[in-house]
Every structure is written in C-alpha cells, then in structure tokens.
Amino acid sequence: MRKLALSDEILLSIQQPARYIGGEINSVCKDPSSVDVRFAMCFPDVYDIGMSHLGIQILYDMLNKMPDVYCERVYSPWTDLDAIMREKHIPLFAIESQDPVKDFDILGITLQYEMCYTNILQILDLSGIPLHGSDRTWDDPIVIGGGPCAYNPEPIAEFFDLFYIGEGETAYRQLIDIYKDSRKNGESRETFLKRAAGVPGIYVPSLYEPEYHEDGTLKAFRPTCPEAPEKVVKQLVLDMTEAVYPEKPLVPFIKVTQDRVVLEIMRGCIRGCRFCQAGMIYRPVREKNVERLKDLAYKMLKNTGHEEISLSSLSSSDYRSLEELVRFLIEEFHGKGVNVSLPSLRIDAFSLDVMSKVQDVKKSSLTFAPEAGSQRLRDVINKGLTEEEILQGAADAFKGGWNRVKLYFMLGLPTETVEDMEGIALLSEKIAEEYYEIPKDQRNGKVQVVASTSFFVPKPFTPFQWARMSTKEEFLDKARVVNRKMKEMLNHKSLKYNWHEADVTVLEGVLARGDRRVAAVIEEAYRNGALYDAWSESFRNDIWMKAFETCGVDIDFYTTRERSLDELFPWDFIDTGVSKEFLKREWNNAVNGTVTPNCRERCSGCGVRRFGGGVCFEDQD
Structure with a gap:
C-alpha cells in the first residue's frame, strides 16, 4: 500500500486534504524502478485550478504512454500546508507516488499566468531545488517551463534550465532521448543543456547573454555558444x-x-x-x-x-x-x-x-465580450463586432427567455478617450433598453446587465506590444468615469458595474514585458512573503513595491514608457511565425x-x- 507523504494528523488539520493524496480515477501508477525517466508535471497554483488545465491533462496522457517515462503531477500547496511543510521540513512531493520532487529527473512547470511567478519559486524552494539554474547539479531535476508565458521567458529565465516554446506534443520525445543518452554517457549537465539547445523549440537561457543601452533598453541578445540558435522557432501540431x-x-x-x-x-x-x-x-x-x-x-x-x-x-x-x-x-x-x-x-x-x-434559462446568464464601449475603439482593437450585432444578439436572447447578461470590457486600451469609457455605460443602457422593448407579459422577471472591466495589459507578440500602459491611478480614474456614467443611466437599477484590481494589473504589465533584470524583484518579493499573487486575498502590493525599490527596478520603464517601432524586445529571439x-x-x-x-x-x-x-x-x- 502506498505511504502518504503527509501524516493523518496533518491531513486532518488542513483544508481539502484530497488535494494531496492522489489516487484519482484515471491517474497513472507505474513502478518507478521500471522506467528510465521520471517527469514531475507542475501547475504552480492550487490543485483546484491546476486540475482544470487541459494542457497538463494532454501532456500527462502523452508522457505516460511512453513506456520509459513515468509522469506524475505536482501543484502548489495551499498556504496552510505551505506553512506546515516549512515548519516540519517536509519536502514537496508528487501526487501519484508521494515521492519528493527533488528525486525526479525533469520538473516541467506550466507558465499560464504571470501572477503565478512567485508560486514557481515556492515549488522550487519546498522541493529543495536551488532557485537559480546556475546553482544546480545533476542532483537536481532539469527544470523546464512551457505555456503562454514562455513567449517572454526573460523575467524568470534564471530560475529555469530550459523553456519549451510551442505546443508540448511535438518535441518532448526527442528531448527525453537526449537526456537519457547524456546521463548514460556520463556527460556534464552543461553538455546536456547544449545538446538540448539543438532540439527545435527549446530555449536554454544560460546560453544567451543580453546587452543593454545606457537608457536601459536592450542593445543586443546573443547566444554565447554555437549550439544555441539565434532564433528559437515555435513548435506546433x-x-x-x-x-x-x-x-x-x-x-x-x-x-x-x-x-x-x-x-x-x-x-x-x-x-x-x-x-x-x-x-x-x-x-x-x-x-x-x-x-x-x-x-x-x-x-x-x-x-x-x-x-x-x-x-x-x-x-x-x-x-x-x-x-x-x-x-x-x-x-x-x-x-x-x-x-x-x-x-x-x-x-x-x-x-x-x-x-x-x-x-436552464432561469438560472443561466449570457456573456458578451464587446471589449470596448464605442464602435471607434472596437475598430481600433479589431474586435470585428458592431453595436448592431451586439444589440441584436441581446434582443434575441431576451426574447428567448434570458434576463441576465454579462458584459466584458477593457479600460486603458490605446487611443481611448472619455467618450469611449462612457460608451461602456451607454452600451449597457442600450442593452437593458432592448429588454424593455419586449411586451411586459413576455418578460422573464427583471433584467440585469453586469458590466465588468479589466485593465489593459500590453502583451508580447501582439500589435499592442508597443503600447503605453496606464498607471494605477489612471486605471482607477477610468473606472470612476464609467461608474459615474453608469449611475446617470435611466435604467441604472438594472445595471451593475465591477472592475479589476489596478495594482495587480500594473504588476502583470511589468512581468509580461519584463527582461532578466525583473527576476531579482520576483525573488525579493517571494522571500518577503509574496505568494498566490493571482488570488485577491493573498496579494500584497506593499511587498512588491518594496521589492522594486530594494532592487532599484523602475516600474514605469516596463509599463508607461513609450516604445519606438525599432526597439529590440527581450522576446524578439523567439519566432512565433x-x-x-x-x-x-x-x-x-x-x-x-x-x-x-x-x-x-x-x-x-x-x-x-x-x-x-x-x-x-x-x-x-
């Protein structure tokens, strides 16, 4: 019978102990001694989130179909167990075998959201794996990152040995074979990393060196050895x-x-x-x-x-x-x-x-994502959705029995004006009016239109990667404009308005377009208690602001600074096609x-x- 890594006493003292015991339906159990490579697949968030991620389900299935590989899962321990593991020096373990993650050959970490970066350090720290790739030996797993945030890996580059750029189904077999051959031949870790750099889609950050201009912008980004390609090409199925x-x-x-x-x-x-x-x-x-x-x-x-x-x-x-x-x-x-x-x-x-x-129309709501309040701004962002189509869709929905509509918008988009912001309230009002055009005896109770705004973050490899980002104060001022206009609407009692946290958005903006100098801020914040930053109840902006100050990193350089079209970006070495x-x-x-x-x-x-x-x-x- 499999022995659990946590005692009954600990399991009974924490929330949702089933997060940590494994044994779920369709989980894979292999004899670790019968395989050549043990692979720990990690989602750096709580089990409840990580188990919902399709990418890990696909890779888990693919890797476990390989007879020489055993893939297990690991998630971030929730804050209650995190504290106990540190106090009692319990190493982080994989779900299936309950064996320590440090004993595995490869640790693959999914990079789904920038606000999970401190959780990556938690995973490494609790596993007893050095945070910096340069400090690791063959006694440590090879740490590889993949997923959407790998398209700008630079802010977390020094915490990883490898990054996989593209879709995971394509190159893992080749990488694993190189790993097996390298270990069999007694090669150094550095030799393995150089060989891995030759696999299409693999980026080895230790084999590249950035150079900066006096103004802090990137001057050059070069491979330091012939094995590393100048461009890392995205792999896809x-x-x-x-x-x-x-x-x-x-x-x-x-x-x-x-x-x-x-x-x-x-x-x-x-x-x-x-x-x-x-x-x-x-x-x-x-x-x-x-x-x-x-x-x-x-x-x-x-x-x-x-x-x-x-x-x-x-x-x-x-x-x-x-x-x-x-x-x-x-x-x-x-x-x-x-x-x-x-x-x-x-x-x-x-x-x-x-x-x-x-x-069940009595219980469900419909979701629209106009993204912008005015047609002018929807054309700017190339949304491909007209006001006529939005209103017609709402009218058809109301006639079909729906009476609750959710609307998603962004504030802070390039070229945005006050009229565009107020347009969010005006469009919400027009949608509510569509409901009241229906004869009273055909309505399904009262209508509710819920408008939610996130704050715009420019992301790499988009046309808006050159865009200036708003400050926290500017974001909140924009939300106030919308909120004030909402209250002026005739049907304001049928309208509800929510907005995202501005300080979280600013941090996401730094992490999204950052370079290697941001890594020191992430590590400083983590060491001072930053964890589960994607969760509102856990996020502490004061820790992050102090970390930026301590490390001498200017937030505005990565967020509000205007960028020229010929600027070299930290992610330009990646070829997405x-x-x-x-x-x-x-x-x-x-x-x-x-x-x-x-x-x-x-x-x-x-x-x-x-x-x-x-x-x-x-x-x-």
Whole structure:
C-alpha cells in the first residue's frame, strides 16, 4: 500500500486534504524502478485550478504512454500546508507516488499566468531545488517551463534550465532521448543543456547573454555558444485530428474549477484581435475532425462519469462543423443527464438556438465580450463586432427567455478617450433598453446587465506590444468615469458595474514585458512573503513595491514608457511565425482605426503560412 507523504494528523488539520493524496480515477501508477525517466508535471497554483488545465491533462496522457517515462503531477500547496511543510521540513512531493520532487529527473512547470511567478519559486524552494539554474547539479531535476508565458521567458529565465516554446506534443520525445543518452554517457549537465539547445523549440537561457543601452533598453541578445540558435522557432501540431488526446482524463476527488469533460475542437483563432496574445501565438487555425470529436465525447464521458461536456477553443463559433457537433451532443447526451457547455461563442441566432436547448434559462446568464464601449475603439482593437450585432444578439436572447447578461470590457486600451469609457455605460443602457422593448407579459422577471472591466495589459507578440500602459491611478480614474456614467443611466437599477484590481494589473504589465533584470524583484518579493499573487486575498502590493525599490527596478520603464517601432524586445529571439513587420502594420492600423479582415475573409500576410496547414491553406471559396 502506498505511504502518504503527509501524516493523518496533518491531513486532518488542513483544508481539502484530497488535494494531496492522489489516487484519482484515471491517474497513472507505474513502478518507478521500471522506467528510465521520471517527469514531475507542475501547475504552480492550487490543485483546484491546476486540475482544470487541459494542457497538463494532454501532456500527462502523452508522457505516460511512453513506456520509459513515468509522469506524475505536482501543484502548489495551499498556504496552510505551505506553512506546515516549512515548519516540519517536509519536502514537496508528487501526487501519484508521494515521492519528493527533488528525486525526479525533469520538473516541467506550466507558465499560464504571470501572477503565478512567485508560486514557481515556492515549488522550487519546498522541493529543495536551488532557485537559480546556475546553482544546480545533476542532483537536481532539469527544470523546464512551457505555456503562454514562455513567449517572454526573460523575467524568470534564471530560475529555469530550459523553456519549451510551442505546443508540448511535438518535441518532448526527442528531448527525453537526449537526456537519457547524456546521463548514460556520463556527460556534464552543461553538455546536456547544449545538446538540448539543438532540439527545435527549446530555449536554454544560460546560453544567451543580453546587452543593454545606457537608457536601459536592450542593445543586443546573443547566444554565447554555437549550439544555441539565434532564433528559437515555435513548435506546433499541424494535424489536430491525429494529435494525442486523453480518452481517460483525470477525475478529481473534489470540486475543481472546470469539473467536466473538455473537448478541444480547434486551436488558433481567425479573428485577429490586436490585444489578444493567444490569437497571435496559436496561429494558424487548426480544426479537429468532427467524427474524431464524436468518438472522443463517447469515450471521455464513459471513462469519467462526468455529467457535463464543454467545447474548448478560442472562438468556438468559428469551428466549421460546430452545428453538426452540437446537434450530435444534444441528441446523444443531453437527454441522458449530460449537460453541454458552449463557451467562446459569438452571440448569433444559431448560438442562441443551441443554448436555449442546453441551458436552464432561469438560472443561466449570457456573456458578451464587446471589449470596448464605442464602435471607434472596437475598430481600433479589431474586435470585428458592431453595436448592431451586439444589440441584436441581446434582443434575441431576451426574447428567448434570458434576463441576465454579462458584459466584458477593457479600460486603458490605446487611443481611448472619455467618450469611449462612457460608451461602456451607454452600451449597457442600450442593452437593458432592448429588454424593455419586449411586451411586459413576455418578460422573464427583471433584467440585469453586469458590466465588468479589466485593465489593459500590453502583451508580447501582439500589435499592442508597443503600447503605453496606464498607471494605477489612471486605471482607477477610468473606472470612476464609467461608474459615474453608469449611475446617470435611466435604467441604472438594472445595471451593475465591477472592475479589476489596478495594482495587480500594473504588476502583470511589468512581468509580461519584463527582461532578466525583473527576476531579482520576483525573488525579493517571494522571500518577503509574496505568494498566490493571482488570488485577491493573498496579494500584497506593499511587498512588491518594496521589492522594486530594494532592487532599484523602475516600474514605469516596463509599463508607461513609450516604445519606438525599432526597439529590440527581450522576446524578439523567439519566432512565433507571426512576423514583426505584420505586428507593426497592425499597430499602425490600430492607430488609424483601420479594420483588418479575419483570416477566412482574406489573408493578411502575418507570416504563419510558412508553417503549413491551418486556415492559410484552406479553400477560401
């Protein structure tokens, strides 16, 4: 019988002990002595969040299908267990075997959100792994990072040995084989890292050196040895239908954020919203065959016992077999107690018709993401959504029985004016008015329109990577403008307004576009108690502000500073397929308010065509 790393006494004293005991349905158990490589796959957040991450489910399934590899999972201990582990010197352990993470060969960390960076240091610290890659030996695992934040790895570069740029299904086999060969031949760790740098998509930060101008901007970023390429090229899966996908996904013991079967229907997005990093780095669009999806739906529901199935993509409405797939799911499963969830839909007649069949309209709300309050600003960001379409969608929804609408906007977008901010309130009011156009006897109670604003963060590899970011005070002033205008509306009692934390947004902005000099701030903040910064109840801005001061790092340099089009960025050594010239062209289009057609309407020459596959090579008839 497997011995747990935590005693009964500790398990009974902490929240949700099931986060740490393993043994979930469809978890994989292998004899560690029968494999060559032990791989700890980490999501640097609490179990409840990490178990909902599709990427880890895919990699866990893929790696465990390799007979010579045993992949286990590790998550950030919640604050209660964190304190106990430090007090009692309990090393961080993997869920499946309960063995210490330090005993593994490779530690893979998913980089999903910048505000989890201090949790990465928590993982290393509790595992007894030196925080800096330069201090590690063969007694420590190889630490590799991947995911969307790996597209600017520089703020956390010194904490990692490797980064994987791209989609994880492609190059892990080659990397693992090199690792096995290197260990077998008694090579040094440094030799292994140089060999790893030759694997497509692998970035080894210790093999590169930045040089800065006197004004602090980047002058050059060069490899320091011939093994390291000048450009690290993103790796991606072209054939989504044949790509590995878990038919037996893990089923948690406790309720987690996404407690359902997830069907990934496609990757990439045709829309080209200029603020959206995912829409740029996951190009081109690649769809999964509908028959494959039908087969997966059967198998995953059977193998999990879940009562809900969700379709996953950046824009599900753009999946060309969506109607066939949804009709199939409704006919096959909805009458058998299985709910169908459809996130990322554009609100049109088809979507509303489908949702009316799969949702309890008395309990659910509809979500729109206009992103900007005025048509002018929606054109700037290339949202591809008109006010007429928004209002028509709302009207159709209200006629279909919905009476609650959620609206998502951003404040602080480039070229934003007071009129654009006030437009958020005006658009919310117009949507409420659509409800009151319905005859009273046909309404479903009172209407509620909930508008939420996040604050804009410019992200690498988007047309807005050159944009100035607002200060905390400016963000809050913008929120006050919206809030004041909301209260002036005739239907203000039907309107509700929420906004994001401004100080968290400013920090995210530094971490998103930072360089290697930011690492010292992250480490200083962590050592002074920063942890779970993505959680409002845990975030302490005072710790971070003190860390910036102690390390002599200027926040404004990374956030509010104007950037020239010819500036060298810390992430420019990465080749995502989308050219910098295209991003510059889109930045100029944004400034001029020029709309760029989506990829199915017209190719805009972004550069990913050379990767092959995807929407770039589809019949455009």
